[in-house]
Structure formats: structure tokens, C-alpha cells
Amino acid sequence: MPTLKDLKTRITSVKSTRKITLAMKMVAAAKLRRAQEQAEAARPYAERMDRMLGSLAAAAAGRPGAPAMLAGTGKDDVHLLIVATADRGLCGGFNTSIVRASRAHIRALRDQGKTVKILCVGKKGNDQLRREYRNSIIDVVNDIGKPSLTFADAGDVADKITRMYDAGEFDICTIVYNRFQSAMTQVVTQQQLIPFAPPEAKEGEEAAGADRLYEYEPEESEILDALLPRNISVQVYRALLENAASEQGARMTAMDSATRNAGDMIDSLSIQYNRARQAAITKELIEIISGAEAL
Amino acid sequence: MSEKVEFELVSPERLLVSEAVEMVVVPGAEGDFGVLAGHAATVSSIRPGVLAVFENGNVTSRVFLSGGFAEVTPERCTVLADDAAALEDMNRAEIEKSIADLRDDVNAARDDAEKNAAEKALAIAEAKIAALDSSMY
Numbered sequence: 001m002p003t004l005k006d007l008k009t010r011i012t013s014v015k016s017t018r019k020i021t022l023a024m025k026m027v028a029a030a031k032l033r034r035a036q037e038q039a040e041a042a043r044p045y046a047e048r049m050d051r052m053l054g055s056l057a058a059a060a061a062g063r064p065g066a067p068a069m070l071a072g073t074g075k076d077d078v079h080l081l082i083v084a085t086a087d088r089g090l091c092g093g094f095n096t097s098i099v100r101a102s103r104a105h106i107r108a109l110r111d112q113g114k115t116v117k118i119l120c121v122g123k124k125g126n127d128q129l130r131r132e133y134r135n136s137i138i139d140v141v142n143d144i145g146k147p148s149l150t151f152a153d154a155g156d157v158a159d160k161i162t163r164m165y166d167a168g169e170f171d172i173c174t175i176v177y178n179r180f181q182s183a184m185t186q187v188v189t190q191q192q193l194i195p196f197a198p199p200e201a202k203e204g205e206e207a208a209g210a211d212r213l214y215e216y217e218p219e220e221s222e223i224l225d226a227l228l229p230r231n232i233s234v235q236v237y238r239a240l241l242e243n244a245a246s247e248q249g250a251r252m253t254a255m256d257s258a259t260r261n262a263g264d265m266i267d268s269l270s271i272q273y274n275r276a277r278q279a280a281i282t283k284e285l286i287e288i289i290s291g292a293e294a295l
Numbered sequence: 296m297s298e299k300v301e302f303e304l305v306s307p308e309r310l311l312v313s314e315a316v317e318m319v320v321v322p323g324a325e326g327d328f329g330v331l332a333g334h335a336a337t338v339s340s341i342r343p344g345v346l347a348v349f350e351n352g353n354v355t356s357r358v359f360l361s362g363g364f365a366e367v368t369p370e371r372c373t374v375l376a377d378d379a380a381a382l383e384d385m386n387r388a389e390i391e392k393s394i395a396d397l398r399d400d401v402n403a404a405r406d407d408a409e410k411n412a413a414e415k416a417l418a419i420a421e422a423k424i425a426a427l428d429s430s431m432y
Contacts, residue, residue: 042307042308044309045308045310048305213336214336216338216339217323217338217340218325223338226364227364233307
């Protein structure tokens, strides 16, 4: 049986924990709104990029001499996995779910005898993968997008990828991140960046896009050469934005339930405290009364 | 002329302009080209320069683009800009200062990649000054 004083200290400590989680929840909610706005604002560019590249790629894919980024290297021996996580924890299963998906992916590839290289974006992914795959992690990008993610940040990551691809260091590149669905749900997503996989054309849209003959200024191949690396930046940017929004959403949900749990705990501790106090009072009364009766 | 062309200007961060206009003049890689409704379908890359929007024969807004791509169809003109800024918001003194800095960067660059990046940025800054000086439109 804990003493009254013990109970009191516990209640105070849980109370201050609740204050912290509540504050974190509110901060996450504010940041989530901003991250969501940013993600939504970036969508038109990515959509139009997809549309433009989709029609270009469809035309160029079959032809010989198509850029390597579109056609691939013709092998699939070396895979580059970009693991995009958060820099900070305390956001529920956000980081763990990405890492778990990455692990499964790596294991599957290794079973097929492929080489896997890992590029970690965000501290937490590196922390969790380091023990198992120390030798596979080729690079770590930390503190990206502070205070807020800009296109240039994503461009730096994309540059790294492009340079490595041009140097022939890998054949296929996949990014793993959390797609934002709502503050409650984030979906772990794997997306292939290189070689470029054209988005599935929607019904009806296809007729408008594919049949149209464009004039190219300058040459088609030159535009494609410029457009493909650009597309990598856009995809990375989009993934990182989605990830940032997901992180805040996950944190908000996690902190919300932490706050609620702390409240429940305070309630039950208070009942325990009151009972103990009442018991002590009763005991004292009994002692006084029985003392008086003895006289 | 009643027919209008749907003009959209998007930067990676956001959608900047989306409206029906009479004509836009886009700084293409191989020269400026004007887009009216019914323009032939074209895809072009963009050099650093000024994009001008025309309404009733007059320029209504001028935007500096540092690069990007334009997709033109008979109904639509979509410009994917790397970076876009309204011309009237640009500060001449600041750009001149950045040009001086970039010149130093070009000279101080240790390898080709660094030099290329600095030269590219320099070309953009110089194009900005040229855009401010130009009396076109």
C-alpha cells in the first residue's frame, strides 16, 4: 500500500506529463494544418508534371536511345531504397511502420539475391536500421525541412540520387514513406522513382493525352533529359511533404491518446488517494474514540 | 477577340495563377513565343526571362521565371516554373549584390559541379537585371 505522500507525488508527476502531452498535441495540430496546406499547394505542380511526362514518356519509351532514367539500365541487381522517416520520435507508430515495411522489402530483395543500398532521410529511420543494415546504409540526410520543407531541400536529395544513378551505382530506386490520408490514418507507401513508371492513365483522360502530337522546343530528347531529373525532385518533394503531414498527424493522435490516458490515470490515482486519506482519518477517529471509552 | 486561353502558372510550392487570359508570352528556350487560344500543341523548356500576360492588348502582369517547362494545347497553356517572382517585387540592389557574390563563387569554385551551379545562378541573376532594364512590353 503506497503512502499518502507517494500517491501525491505520483499524481503531480502524471499531471505534469499530461500538460506536456497536451501541449505537444496542440503544437502538432497547428503544424499539421500548415503541413497539409503545403502538401495541397504542391499538388497541382506534381499533377501537371505527371501529365506532361506521361505523354512524353509514352511516346519515347518504345524507341531505342530512350534516356536511361526512363528505360532503366536493363538490370535489376542493385536496389536503392530511400527510407523517409521523421527526425523525432513520440509520434506513435509513424517511424516504426515505415521501418517495418522497409525491412520486409529489404529482406524480400535479399532473398532474391539482390544487393540493397539504403539512403535514410530522417534520423529515426537511420537509428532503427543501423543495427541490422549498417553496411548497406550509404548516406543519411538529417534535419531536412527545418523550419519548413522547401523544394530546394528535396532537390538536394534528388540530386544525390541522380548523381548516383548516373554513376551506375544502382539500377532501381524506390522510396518508402507514409502517405497522408487523415490525421488518424497514414498509409505506408512504396513508390518506384527510377526507372520512371508512368502513372496509370485514367479512363477518358487517355484519349486527350496520348493522341495529341506535340511540337517540341528544343528537341524532344533534350526536354525529356531535363524533365526526368526534375520529376525525381518533384516526387521526392511530394513524398517528403506527405511524410511531414503524416508525422504531425500521427503525433497529434498519439499525444491525444496519451493525454487521455494520463487523465484516466489521474482519476484512478485520485480515488486511491482519497480512499487512503479517508482510511487514515477513520483510523485516527477509532483510536480517539476507543481511547475516550477506555477512560 | 473573345476567345481566351486558360493560363496556369505553377511553381513546385504552389499554384500561382490560374485564369483565362487573352495572350501570354512565354520565354521559351529558343525564343519568346506568344500563346493565343488555338495555339498548336507544344512542349517547350523555358530560359530565364520574363513571362508577360496580355489583356485587351495591354500587359497586365509580368513574371520573372528562372526556368522550367511550358505545355501548350489549343485550349490551355500550363507553365511549370522552377521559380517565379513578379517583376515589380524584385529589388535591383539586392540582385546586383547577389551577382557580385555569385561572381566570387564562380571564381572560388573547387570543382566543375560547383562551378556549374554558380554559373547557372549567375545567369539567372543577370537575366533578372536584363529583365528589369528591358523596355519591352
